[in-house]
Amino acid sequence: MRDDIILEDTTLRDGEQAPGVAFSRDTKIAIFNALVDAGVRWIEAGIPAMGGQDVEAMKVMLERRDEVNLIGWNRGVLDDLKYTISLGFKAIHLGLPTSNIHLDKSVKKDRGWLLSTAQDMVKFAKDQGCFVSISAEDVGRTNLNFLQEYAGKVAEAGADRLRLSDTIGILDTAGYAERVAAVVAAADIDTQTHCHNDFGLAVANTLGGLQAGARYFHVTVNAIGERAGMPDLAQMVLALSQFHGKDLGIDTTKLVALSQLVAEACGTPIQPWQPVVGMNVFAHESGIHTKGMLSDANTFEPFMPELVGGTRRLVVGKHSGRAVIKHQLEQDGVEVNESVLGECLTQVRGYAIEHRGEVPATALRQIYRTALAGASSHKATQ
Template sequence: MIKILDSTLREGEQTPGVYFSPDKKMRIAEFLDQIGVDIIEAGNPAVDSEIALAITKIVQGGFKSKIGAHSLCNIDNVQKVLDCGVDFLGVFFSVSQKRLDEDYHINLETAIEKIIKVVSFAREKNPNLLIRYTPEDAVRSPMKNIIAAASAAVQAGVNIISIADTTGYSNPFDPQRSMYFYVKTLKEELKKQNLHPQIEVHCHNDKGLALANALDAYRGGADIIDVTTMGLGERAGIVDLAQLLINLIDMGEDEKSWQLEYLQDLYKFVSENCYIPLPPHQPIMGSHAFTHYAGVHVKAIAKNQMLYQSIHPEILGIKSKFSLGIQSGYAAIEMSLKQIGREDLLNNQDLVIKIITEVKLMAKQGNSIDIETELPLIIEKSLKHYS
């Protein structure tokens, strides 16, 4: 079964302007634990002492999820992670030739020595620690560099190798830079050395392909996929938690593995506390995701909602709904009147037509029409026409 690592508290907080206080981080961790994510990446303690404090509190929260922290590949930073008492340590160091030459000014051998030293230190300090090594910007790095660094890291004590598409460069339709190719190749090459780490993927959304790349990695045999709530993260963010879970269920994962009814509360809380509105048309979690509007749609879903849906919203603890506006016809008004207990008005066809006309006029003024609050006012206005 696939594992989910949620990085809302680490990658998500790298979204410009986003900050979660320790108390808010604890609440987000509670939601993630209720949903059933396997690993909560709670931050990088070297960034700020408050982050270190929040990680420590989350570790002490008694969650079922493993609690992890992120670190540069150096002993001082790793020690700060270990001081938080986490179950999971993630260290990263790029082995792309460009970074080695232009940024670090070292060769591959020196980079691998550094990785081995840091991983060995962490493993010696905590034999039970789950350790991940990430060759940052993996999909733009020579495969031979990745294999060499990953092999050395696993032999030094790493449990997980993360393939990071740091710049959103990967493409599922390009055989040489697809996540499927990288996952399959890395697994096969490490297996030849009798090395069997879990393979994780971290997909950025710079070109809008993060979810597609993550599912491509899943098809290739990835063991762990990174996500954030709302797809938050650097630049265009990474894979969205809700979208990934729904697609994994569609691809055969057991929906009982996750408590999806907590997603609504999580997304509302994160959106409110990072001051980023959730777009209404956002897949799965947007307010319009299961809202039907056009007349032909509304008429059809009155008979069977799956005629115009491929997802059962009930697994999220919500129901399909419909909206009134310029596209509304008789069927939509009929359903709306029944919803608010005014089906008696359906006996007057002229009145219903008047209500439809008023709905369309109001919609043309750019107003949203809420069935529970706005429709009764339209009814009252329409009834005056007959008084």
């Protein structure tokens, strides 16, 4: 893996293209500022051709252009490109398909049109002094020899990077890495991973692409995006840090807050088991796990919650043991009579089943009082 890999966030572009998601001007600005404040330095700001509030938000983002590389996304249309540059973008992306099915069915053009259009638009943008990124969309169904030819042509035209977009997420890790490696071998141009999560492989494929020689990689907060979404920012940051020793300059303590901000903007709660940022990531219920955690926090966590701005929770529920019940009661100021913990455990399990969830502190105290009273009454009748 290269030492100079670069994370680029596309929450405000591909992320917002998730069906049913629509960010207002103020929401876009809030997410943008949170990304920058967390240390993200490459951000795909959106699609200027959308106009309206999107452009209003981008104008505000551009006020921080000295702090972050802002990329404006464009169709393969010269007027779109000219408009994006007129707004003040110094980095642009050109979205163009390379597979036969997308050329034929989506844009209704042929490979000759693609090669000439790509080269002309790259040259135009370079003449304006822009950093130029360009796509090979639907790379999973693009002929490999043609992909290499296309890479060579856009490199000759002056493109700074080639985005290898697995647009419908059909590649496995080996297949995606093969395409990245083929382009790296064929053309003198930086490559960028852009993986979709249709088979749950977006993070794995991105890691595979980076190991095959890609320099840039796309992520979104909470893995939002078209269909099944994209690689999650938090997961990629932690995976690269923990497994590959890569420090991307991200303030990981802000990951949970960033995730919560985007979840609220999408109107979709974070799944409790969402890796890195979900509320269950540092929650422990089963007797063996909680007993271990009470002894040493390293027993059942791969990293500390403080690293990502999370909070550890010991949960009392159906799978709990006596140790965590005693611990939680003592944390609540109760002097525990251990002789009634067995009865408490029975009642805790019944409560959890009946209420389909964890046992809150108020209910646990009541269960303990009931068990204690029952034991006292039984002792008095003996």
